Amino acid sequence: MNAHRTPWWHAAIALVLGLIAGAGLAVLGESTGLTLIGTPWFVAAVLAVIGVVALVLALNVHKYATTDPKKRPKTFVNPSVAFKALVLCKSMILAGAALAGWYGGQIIPTLAHIEGSFYEHAVLECAVTAAVCLADMVIGFVGEWLCQLPPDEGAEHPKMQEQQRQGGLAGAAAKTAR
Incomplete structure (x- = not known):
């Protein structure tokens, strides 16, 4: 099987679409009086843990792929786990970009109301979660690079x-x- 690297512009498109959707949700919430902005702190924590797990898996795959075949232990990395690590990293690129846009998009229209404590708290939550999502996107790109095999000899x-x-x-x- 031959997996291709995820182009950077896929993440850029996901980021822009998430930005539009998040801003649209915030504007809709303002016009209807129904506040749908913000995120629980739990979401940022779970996304950070997923990013760390993906990075550890990608590092293990990279270590296995670059170790001399004569010195590598037989049970070090299962091919199924290596494939799942690659898929996780690829999905983190797109999901991280889209969610960063989503939470960042909620911040833009809300900045006009930042003096209110609810909006101040919601902007802080969205900013932290957007930063974690951007970090997950970067981890996805790095992990995808780490999961590639060395050239066939x-x-x-x-x-x-x-x-x-x-x-x-x-x-x-x-x-x-x-």
Whole structure:
């Protein structure tokens, strides 16, 4: 299976769409009198924990992929876990961007009412959660990079060609010595 890296502009589109949706929700809340802005602190904590777990999984996959096959333990990383770590990192890119836009979008129309204690608290909650979501997006990009495999050392790899050349010279020297 060949997984491709997530382009940066996918995250940018998700961020802009989340920004529009979050701002729309805040404006709708102001016009109807129904306040839907803000987020519990629990959300920021859970998103931070998910980011740390994804980073640890990606680091384990990277350590496994870059360790010499002769020295690597057999039960170090299960291929299923490595695939799930990659998928988690890919999803964190898009979800982190969209949620950062969502919570950041709620801040923009609410800044006009920041003098009220409710709005002040809601803006603080949204700002912290948006920052955690942006960190998760960055962790997703880094984790996706960490989960990539090193290049295959096939016959066309420079390292293998050098070994063949040295093996050919050693073989020719052995024939002339006889």
